Amino acid sequence: MVGKLNYLHNRGVLDWVIQRTSAALLAIYTIGMIGFLIANPNLEFETWRNLFSSPLMRVFSLVTLLFLCGHMWVGMWTVITDYLTPLQLGSYAKPIQSLCQIGIISLIIFYAIWGTFVFWSI
């Protein structure tokens, strides 16, 4: 479905592509993890550690984390601009939207740094 992406410079198209590709990657990661847990019913710390200490898994996990952050941002930005509009909040809408966006960006940056630290420290 996704082709040459001639219109990717448009914010709406970019957001849409981020949301869809990240959703697909998150689904693959989740299914992979569920498969791993099913394949290892008596999971021990060593097995868990071995999985995440392989460079491939580390990179895959970090890329998934990055896509999760993108997914979160697009989703939350959409929710904010759907529900916190001048129709509901009048002239307070813009400052409240900005405040929420700053809060969400801070939280996403915190999650990204924390997640990277967790994956890299295994």
Next chain:
Amino acid sequence: MLVSIYRYNPETDDKPYTQSLEIKLPEGKDLMVLDVLALAKQEDPSVAYRRSCREGVCGSDGMNINGTNGLACITPVSNVVGPDNKLTLRPLPGLPVIRDLVVDLTTFYKQFEKVKPYLVNDQPAPDKERLQSPEERKKLDGLYECILCACCSTSCPSFWWNPEKFIGPAGLLQAYRFLADSRDTSTEQRLEALGDPFSVFRCRGIMNCVSVCPKGLNPTRAIGHIKSMLVS
């Protein structure tokens, strides 16, 4: 039959209220909602509503009938009234009320205007007409029939939330009608104008527009085609 009608005259009323009228319907006939409104107007001549062709062509009498948007002139009472034999009529949701069942469609038309709902062709005009093959013409079926009654856009939550930014199903159906037209040469410009996060991408595929369209059209499918064109 008990008919409840949304009443509001901004010049005289502080807030809207519901007026209930007991209307006696002729026996053995399945009237249209518009006929019931005409009977209600005989009871109270101050009830205001739009109507014109009374056969589902002009799109004037779009309103909320027992909770669902539709055209009063082609909606049989038997289709919308339950065992309680009650008919509730409200204006189309999400737009300012001018009076009673008459809404201000300015925002709706502004969004329609944004999609340039006319053929753009930068090639020299031919002597007679710009020809299309039967296959090319067929692509416009299900798109050109829209009568702009606004039933779809006013049933769409995305349009309620961002009426100034989201074009809405009616406008987007027309946007695709010209994107799909083999005679139009401004496809690129049209798509560039639709690439922001609001114009098209606020459609969440809820499909209220499809379920209320009195002409049986499918704006969600057209919006899907626009999204596909934007990512191809």
